[in-house]
Amino acid sequence: MTSSAVLCGYGGWFPKNPAIYKAFIDHMVRRALRRSTDSTSHEPAVAAFGEAIQGDSVMKSLFDQVFLQVDTRNKVTDFEHLLSFLDCIIVTAPKYEVATDENGDVIGEPIGVPIYLIFDLLSNTAAAYDLFRMKEFNRALKALLENWGKFLMQPGSNLTLNTTDEGWFGKAGITSLETHLGKYSFEQTYKCPDAAADNRGFTTWDAFFTRALHDGVRPIVTRDNHPVTFPGGLQTRAVVEPTLIYSACESTVLRIRRDVKQHDQFWLKGQQYSLYNMLNRDDDYAKLFEGGTVYQAFLSPLDYHRWHSPIKGTVTDIVVVDGTYYAVLPDAGADHGDPDLPEGDPHGALIRSQPFLTIEAARVLIYIKSDDINIGTMCFIGVGMAEVSTCQVTVKKGQVVEPGMELGMFHFGGSSHALVFSKGTEFHEGDEIKEGKHVWVNSVIGVATHKQDSE
Template identity: 25%
Template sequence: MNNIQYIDRKTGNVLTEKVPGEKWLDWLYHNPVGKLALDWVVRRKFLSAWYGWYMDTHDSSKMIEGFIKCLNMKMDEVLRPLNDFKSFNDFFIRELVPGARTVDLNREAVVSPADGKVMAFEGFRGLDTFFAKGQEFSLDRFLQDKVLSSKYEGGTMMIIRLAPVDYHRFHFPAEGRVTRSRLINGDYYSVSPHAVKDMLSVYWENKREYCELRTENAGDILLCEVGATMVGSIVQTYTPDVVVGKGQQKGWFKFGGSTVVMLFEKGRVRVDEDILRNTISGYETSIKMGERVAMALG
């Protein structure tokens, strides 16, 4: 199995991601016996639900220090002291100190809703630069709403993947009026590149929630949070049908790797050139919440 490599946005260097349980993922998604376990156990709700429950228990707090050490995490951004966390999930959805993330307040700037690694596809073209050839993204299956899928047909898709090491709260990428969230139940496949490269359908087979953000400059933006293996739950903390600010918190993921998908209407935004260039070359780009990812075209 190839290492997961990505482009560090600040330096332009190619880096290798450290993946917890990498050998386990390789076995699940590339070994015939592992694939049986994947279909019969791992993708099922009960395993992720049980693990999510355990991560809320006080006993799970024993895992925090080992997790930090294994992934060489920097703790200077974390708001609360380490001994203040009562469970692993309490640590996992940690808040950051004020000012840890800078939100680009340029009126035309659309920012990343989360920390992670980003890819972008204009007109849904070029998917085979990252995913295995022959796969197409099904908007109809992803949204389960033909009227809505036709609205975003030919537009731009941005995928932000959160690894377990990342800050796991997600935010609004622009100012606008937000609709109520719609839940679509599904499976719990991994969203690691080891899984999705050969299985694009993960995005419309996994549990997910989406809403629309109606903006003045960038049109309507569809925001979708996608669950994954061992994600206990997706928690929405915003109030629907109100105007929200750029960078305002929308919610959080409990334990596990997760993904935020953004859809833009055709001709409403221009994705930053470095993100497009890296995607075409088959790389994700590191991103922080609040960094600009696109410009509104009015």
């Protein structure tokens, strides 16, 4: 049999090939059945989550309604069944799922966010919209996810980093990992502790997920994308134009919106950005950015997950916001013309809710003030989607940052981010920066001018 891999649907969050999704769900159903048959008790973290839900009459009732409202394609039959699924997931690392297609070929796609796939259809219900936004629910879920996160940082969590068909470095897996790496291989792009080893020397899953780039593979460039680095990676700061805006993440452009309001109807289908909610209900910051521009792009589980500064400036404020993990705007399914799902398919509501997640999900806000009047103060928002709940900041308030300098990183899965510019800044995106375009970190995404100068 031969192996093949394809660019993943919904940015790698939801398998593009239905056979892969079916294989994953069927595999989970069998594992959950074996787990519940072999043991009468849940994993401690799962048991604690279950007790928190069952001990609250409102949450218990809402969960009962979720299972009544969910689409018939759902394979998680009830709350106890859900707990059995979670038992299986939190003691293993995400893996590369393989299946056999109609031609007998081995096909594969990564399942980087397995808990999300279990919650996917459940979240697209009216009851889940209420339940998954409750502080009590997210407090209980946070404890469960943190427990899994600790496992993913321990030796032994790297067992899926191997060269088998179901390994991330198998033939299909490495092909997927190299989808957006251009002329470089995985080993040429990322720092691998032992590039010759089957697991590339990564001793934990988290070390693999937060892998760093080799110097020079994502150089800071000029407006025409010419590198401005000398041998050894030394940056020529003098030739970097101060008005250029650089990509903060290796990501796919979701959308760009101008003249953003302080308060808007983010719950409607158009999902308008509401600055007051995005910026943690801070009136002063909401007023500062009123009438400005939001650039949003999302990361695949396959992407590089560290954030880089999009401008030169000083970090003036850092705000960490606790939020939701699986709350979405329930919808009628995929729209007509959806590139990956048939019209009306209820899967993937979380991905279709990304603008909504900028006001609901766990996130971090990093404010950077440029010395250049064309930019002024801007805000980087790192959005932790689903089980990607950990946003680690590596800079400090008052620190001067250069374009391309690391700001922080996501842990444990895919994610989204936004750049917010003030009303006084006119953001002119590059000709190639269009919705659906995958953009390398540190590449030029646009140029800023002062609005008075651009009129």
